[in-house]
Amino acid sequence: MSKYTKEIEKRRTFAIISHPDAGKTTLTEKFLLYGGAINLAGSVKGKATARHAVSDWMEIEKERGISVTSSVLQFHYDGYCINILDTPGHQDFSEDTYRTLMAADSAVMVIDGSKGVEAQTRKLFKVCVMRHIPIFTFINKMDRDANDTFDLLDEIEKELGIATCPINWPIGSGKKFRGVFDRNTRKILTFSDTQKGTKEGVIEEIDIDDPHADEVMDPEQKEQLMEEIELLDGASAEFSQEEVSKGQLTPVFFGSALTNFGVETFLEHFLKMTTSPLPRTADCGPIDPMSDDFSAFVFKIQANMNKAHRDRIAFMRICSGKFDATREVYHVQGDKKMRLLQPQQMMAESRHVVDEAYAGDIIGVFDPGIFSIGDTICAPGKKFAFEGIPTFAPEHFARVRQIDTMKRKQFVKGINQIAQEGAIQIFQEFNTGMEEIIVGVVGVLQFDVLKYRLENEYNVDIRLEPLPYEHIRWIANKEAVKVDKIVGTSDMKRVTDLKGNPLLLFINAWSVGMVEDRNPDLVLTEFSK
Numbered sequence: 001m002s003k004y005t006k007e008i009e010k011r012r013t014f015a016i017i018s019h020p021d022a023g024k025t026t027l028t029e030k031f032l033l034y035g036g037a038i039n040l041a042g043s044v045k046g047k048a049t050a051r052h053a054v055s056d057w058m059e060i061e062k063e064r065g066i067s068v069t070s071s072v073l074q075f076h077y078d079g080y081c082i083n084i085l086d087t088p089g090h091q092d093f094s095e096d097t098y099r100t101l102m103a104a105d106s107a108v109m110v111i112d113g114s115k116g117v118e119a120q121t122r123k124l125f126k127v128c129v130m131r132h133i134p135i136f137t138f139i140n141k142m143d144r145d146a147n148d149t150f151d152l153l154d155e156i157e158k159e160l161g162i163a164t165c166p167i168n169w170p171i172g173s174g175k176k177f178r179g180v181f182d183r184n185t186r187k188i189l190t191f192s193d194t195q196k197g198t199k200e201g202v203i204e205e206i207d208i209d210d211p212h213a214d215e216v217m218d219p220e221q222k223e224q225l226m227e228e229i230e231l232l233d234g235a236s237a238e239f240s241q242e243e244v245s246k247g248q249l250t251p252v253f254f255g256s257a258l259t260n261f262g263v264e265t266f267l268e269h270f271l272k273m274t275t276s277p278l279p280r281t282a283d284c285g286p287i288d289p290m291s292d293d294f295s296a297f298v299f300k301i302q303a304n305m306n307k308a309h310r311d312r313i314a315f316m317r318i319c320s321g322k323f324d325a326t327r328e329v330y331h332v333q334g335d336k337k338m339r340l341l342q343p344q345q346m347m348a349e350s351r352h353v354v355d356e357a358y359a360g361d362i363i364g365v366f367d368p369g370i371f372s373i374g375d376t377i378c379a380p381g382k383k384f385a386f387e388g389i390p391t392f393a394p395e396h397f398a399r400v401r402q403i404d405t406m407k408r409k410q411f412v413k414g415i416n417q418i419a420q421e422g423a424i425q426i427f428q429e430f431n432t433g434m435e436e437i438i439v440g441v442v443g444v445l446q447f448d449v450l451k452y453r454l455e456n457e458y459n460v461d462i463r464l465e466p467l468p469y470e471h472i473r474w475i476a477n478k479e480a481v482k483v484d485k486i487v488g489t490s491d492m493k494r495v496t497d498l499k500g501n502p503l504l505l506f507i508n509a510w511s512v513g514m515v516e517d518r519n520p521d522l523v524l525t526e527f528s529k
């Protein structure tokens with residue numbers, strides 16, 4: 001028990017992931033509405049009126065209509081203090097999503113009921129399952145014709161390899177959507193498509209055995225519902241909080257974010273089924289969130305969020321204790337005591353300076369270029385490092401050519417900064433210095449982001465020449481091998497990463513095995529920590 005326990009226990013920190021257009025922004029808005037953080041949903045964003053979401057900061061996001069980076073929002077509801085981490089809606093940015101998930105204690109997955117699990121987000125969702133945190137599924141847009149409910153669940157189970165447990169069950173969809181049946185209370189929440197924006201929808205709660213229930217749905221629908229429920233009770237996984245906590249079972253909810261239906265009941269169940277911040281693993285063992293001592297790690301760095309300032313912000317997840325802006329902290333990797341500069345929290349487009357924050361919260365601090373992703377910040381006198389955030393192996397490579405060679409300095413600065421943020425990875429040819437830069441990405445859209453940002457933020461035009469490499473290996477025992485002595489294959493290329501680690505690039509998968517065979521002392525890995 002610490003003096004901060006009460007505050008920390010109120011915290012719920014989750015990431016929200018979805019396919020573009022599945023309704024993540026709308027759902028987030030409705031959450032904020034319940035929290036009283038905004039008055040009327042839609043004031044945050046309305047695509048029709050060309051206004052943009054709270055979380056869609058960067059120009060490129062506005063142009064493309066996809067989220068490239070993640071942002072953070074905090075609001076209060078029913079005694080809880082909730083932090084929502086928004087994530088990019090395209091699998092090409094799944095690495096960014098993974099980093100954000102590292103800062104979250106659970107995830108909410110929004111699925112469009114008429115589309116199911118979509119190809120472009122399959123990887124994104126899988127990344128979520130990889131993190132082994134509780135995942136909650138909200139199947140949205142039930143006011144539109146949706147796929148068969150069993151098919152939707154089947155798809156989630158097959159595609160993502162996670163068991164599903166519907167907490168409620170939809171009665172019809174589209175024009176025939178009547179509401180949801182709560183399997184636990186056996187009550188129907190009735191849907192009425194009236195309020196588009198205000199929080200007081202007229203939702204009735206009727207017991208399934210109440211004759212009034214028959215007025216809500218026609219006999220055919222009721223029969224179908226009863227059949228489906230029977231089938232479900234026999235076939236579906238039983239609810240198990242333990243499995244939910246381990247990320248092996250996802251509770252599923254149905255609703256319609258736009259008409260504000262099913263959102264509050266989702267939020268209420270969700271808050272009960274998730275936990276307050278849990279201990280985090282560091283090199284000295286688990287760090288108790290309730291500890292009196294402050295600790296945090298950097299999970300995201302973002303430059304130029306505000307064009308007027310050209311600033312760079314490091315986002316930290318507080319893992320234990322309380323952050324107090326008047327106190328010094330210790331940056332472990334930099335081995336330096338310091339005051340965190342301009343600590344702030346985000347609420348929609350406005351940021352405000354914070355004086356204090358608790359385990360579970362996310363703060364952004366001004367970064368003069370000293371922080372890296374994964375860095376640990378703790379109380380002076382302590383020294384430990386939280387588990388690192390893995391770097392994904394890039395799957396696409398290109399050589400970067402600068403069009404105007406006079407702008408070398410800006411180019412080098414820009415590409416390095418963008419790489420430090422983790423938006424791309426850069427490599428240099430082994431032993432040749434900065435002359436040739438190779439960019440590696442997990443998803444090809446990251447190339448577009450790089451080009452766009454170099455033009456817009458650094459005023460540098462580049463040309464990207466695709467390279468045929470598809471496989472990358474870090475050298476795990478780099479101290480023990482001489483890189484230029486490695487017996488390679490004709491398609492192998494030696495490069496170094498931003499931190500100076502040697503790596504090998506290959507065009508063919510079988511070359512990797514061949515190089516391992518030819519160099520028995522060489523240990524290759526697919527991930528770098």
Ligand code: GDP
Pocket residue numbers: 018019020021022023024025026027047089140141142143144255256257258259
């Ligand atoms: P995001 O890309 O996942 O953030 O999706 P948005 O929240 O921006 O929603 C995409 C579009 O779907 C918008 O036009 C929304 O108004 C619409 N939408 C969101 N939720 C619902 C819903 O429950 N029903 C219907 N019919 N439309 C919805």
